[in-house]
Amino acid sequence: MLAKRIIPCLDVKDGRVVKGIQFEALQEAGDPVELAKFYNREGADELVFLDISASSEGRETMVDVVRRVAEQLSIPFTVGGGIKTLDDIKRMLRAGADKVSLNSSAVLNPRLIEEGAAYFGSQCIVVAIDAKYHPATESYHVYTHGGKQLTELDAIEWAQKAVTCGAGEILLTSMDKDGEKSGFHRELTRAVNDAVSVPVIASGGAGKAKDFYDVFTDAHADAALAASIFHFKETSISHVKDYLKAKGVVVR
Numbered sequence: 400m401l402a403k404r405i406i407p408c409l410d411v412k413d414g415r416v417v418k419g420i421q422f423e424a425l426q427e428a429g430d431p432v433e434l435a436k437f438y439n440r441e442g443a444d445e446l447v448f449l450d451i452s453a454s455s456e457g458r459e460t461m462v463d464v465v466r467r468v469a470e471q472l473s474i475p476f477t478v479g480g481g482i483k484t485l486d487d488i489k490r491m492l493r494a495g496a497d498k499v500s501l502n503s504s505a506v507l508n509p510r511l512i513e514e515g516a517a518y519f520g521s522q523c524i525v526v527a528i529d530a531k532y533h534p535a536t537e538s539y540h541v542y543t544h545g546g547k548q549l550t551e552l553d554a555i556e557w558a559q560k561a562v563t564c565g566a567g568e569i570l571l572t573s574m575d576k577d578g579e580k581s582g583f584h585r586e587l588t589r590a591v592n593d594a595v596s597v598p599v600i601a602s603g604g605a606g607k608a609k610d611f612y613d614v615f616t617d618a619h620a621d622a623a624l625a626a627s628i629f630h631f632k633e634t635s636i637s638h639v640k641d642y643l644k645a646k647g648v649v650v651r
Contacts, residue, residue: 402651403615403643404444404622405636406600407629409434411450411480414464416630429630431464436471438629441636443474444651447570447624449500449527450480462494469495477525477570483508488515492523500570502527503543506550506557509564516565521597524568526561530554530587531574539587546574554587555594562595569595570624573603578627580606588618600624608634608642615648 409416409431416429431448438446448468450461465478478491479500488499505512505526515524529546530539539554558569571591573584583604592599598621601614605625614620628634640650 401621402649403611403620404600404651405611405639406445406447406622406624407434407438407443407636408447408449408602408624408626409468410626411448411461411464414461432467432471434630435468438636439472439474442640443636444622445475445477446472447477447479447500448496450478462490465491465496466494479525479527479570484511485514485518488519488523492519498523498525498568500525500527501566502529503548505561505564505566506541506543506552509560512561512564512566516567521565521567524566525570525600526558526566526568527570527572528554528558528561528591529572529574532587539590542574555590558591558595562597566597568598568600570600570602572624576604577602579604580628582606582610583614583618583620583623585614585618588614588620592619592621598622606633608639611639612643612646612648615643 411431416431416434435446469476475497477498477500478496482488482499482501483504491499512524529542531542533540541550541552541554541557573587576584581604583601588601600622601620602624605628611623614623643650
């Protein structure tokens with residue numbers, strides 16, 4: 400079994416880390432450079448940086464902030480938000496990212512996944528999927544532009560297409576669970592994991608160490624991402640890893 404990964408996430412808006420509930424009511428959580436330094440020291444397996452308003456505001460990711468964050472890290476670093484072209488991907492990798500996360504741009508232009516994977520390798524291309532349950536269709540729909548725009552795409556089908564196009568990893572966020580701290584969305588995570596052949600990162604809903612255990616053992620996620628519980632010191636990466644080890648889960 401591959402070791403499970405614990406990944407803190409920096410949702411960045413206007414140069415500051417923020418966190419909300421279901422993508423709303425954002426609360427400031429600190430400086431991205433200082434938090435990156437902290438997580439690098441605390442034993443995070445990777446770090447994800449998402450410029451959450453870049454797509455909805457129609458601008459590029461903050462390259463200078465990405466560069467300063469990358470300088471603090473000795474762990475893999477994924478950057479997303481406002482990445483629309485091969486040149487954008489190149490700019491992020493040159494600034495210090497190991498991978499890029501494509502969300503809105505991938506939905507609008509799936510060829511970007513293909514081109515990115517062909518040019519840089521699938522291992523550099525993460526497709527992020529923000530999904531929310533719709534009772535009318537009894538399915539999970541994909542949202543873009545920071546959770547603001549509903550699409551007709553089914554999240555599971557879109558994950559399969561993204562992998563076919565060359566995505567090396569899926570970052571799956573349950574909008575229903577985001578910030579609720581009631582546990583990851585295991586049903587959705589399991590469905591996507593069963594449908595694709597690449598690692599799936601579960602996101603949205605982490606509230607305690609047991610939630611990580613549940614999503615790893617029940618939904619078979621390869622990694623789990625969290626933000627507020629780490630930012631606001633409600634728990635720590637070391638505590639989560641110690642809990643998982645005690646339960647027999649292999650962690651890094």
